[in-house]
Amino acid sequence: MTIKRDYYEILGVGRDASETELKSAYRKQAIKYHPDKNPGNKAAEEKFKEAAEAYEVLQDPQKRQIYDQYGHQGLEGAGFSGFRGFEDIFSSFGGIFEDLFGFSGASRSQSRTQRGSDLRYDMRLSxxxxxxxxxxxxxxxxxxxxxxxxxxxCKPGTYPENCRHCQGTGQVSRSQGFFTVRTTCPSCRGQGQIITNPCSECSGAGKVLIHKKVSVKIPGGVDTGSRLRLTGEGEAGSFNGPTGDLYVFIHVEPH
Ligand SMILES: [Zn+2]
Ligand SMILES: [Zn+2]
Known part of the structure; x- marks a missing residue:
């Protein structure tokens, strides 16, 4: 069994370190020992993991209290056993890594439902x-x-199938050194589902182009630049997302 170093010592902070101090200390370590900066360096890799584990424990008030009172053994007793690998680290610290390196390690599947676009109509009035x-x-x-x-x-009576390429998550992982970068699945374009039997009426778009007459009541006293909003008269949303709005822009002809 390897002897674990003290978490406060690893991060180089005092036992009374505040949340902000912990975060900035961890940030420094993570940058210094980041696998991308130390390719193939086992010692750096260990330090990187060690710092992540220390931060994971100390930033959590409950775990920190257990650690303060009972040390490493107390945490093991509470079921905390450190990180399994890098992916684990990245998924726990999505927010911090986003700050540090410009992307998040955490996966978030994109919702299919989307609000329809707003429409603009320019109206000339005397x-x-x-x-x-x-x-x-x-x-x-x-x-x-x-x-x-x-x-x-989908063709009525049929349903979309889960994308096999990404197992329905809409995202695929790509390894880059020790990093695992998640990107939008190219197969389903992030939808997580594939329509195998598209509706013939809309060719699988879920929407059709229509002509619609909309009556608009213009109140007295409008001027050029006035804008009227007709809720729900815009474009249809995707996959039953809410409909957009229609904006009528008024242009008044000179008297
Ligand atoms: Zn996919
Ligand atoms: Zn259709």
Whole structure:
């Protein structure tokens, strides 16, 4: 059995170190011993792991208390056994690594549901219409949820399959030295699912292009630059996401 070093000693902080002190001490160590900076250096690798473990314990008030009272043995008794590998370290410290190296080690699957885009319509009004208000109808060409598949993009009666390339997570891991970088799955483009039987009405888009007449009531007293918002009259959302809004921009002709 190897003898573990004291966690406070590893990070080079006092036993009363604050959360901020711990974080900045750990950050320094992580940068210094980072595998990318020390390729193939076993000693650096050990130090990197050691620092991560020390920080993991000390930043958690409960674990820190156990450690302060009972030391390493106390933590083992509580079921904490350190990190298994680098991936473990990166997934625990997503936030810090994002700060340090510009990306997160943690995976987050992208949601399929997306809000539809807002639409803009420019409306010309005469001076009198702008002054007293008017009601008019505008002809919009926009996307709407496909009535055949109700936005699922699948042929009715069929369902999307989990992407085999990424096991439905939408992300794939790529090793870069000791780093594991997660990127959007190229096979399903981050959706995590593949539509094997696309809806024939919308060709698997879940949306169709429609023409819609929308009546707009312009209140009196509008001016050039006034903007009216018609909630839910924008483009359809993806996979039953909320519909966007329609913005009517007013332009008043000179009197
Ligand atoms: Zn459809
Ligand atoms: Zn995939």
């Amino acid at each position: 001076f009198m219409e702008a002054a007293f208000g008017t009601e008019t109808e505008i002809d919009l060409e926009k996307t709407a949820t496909c009535p055949e598949c109700e936005g699922s993009a």
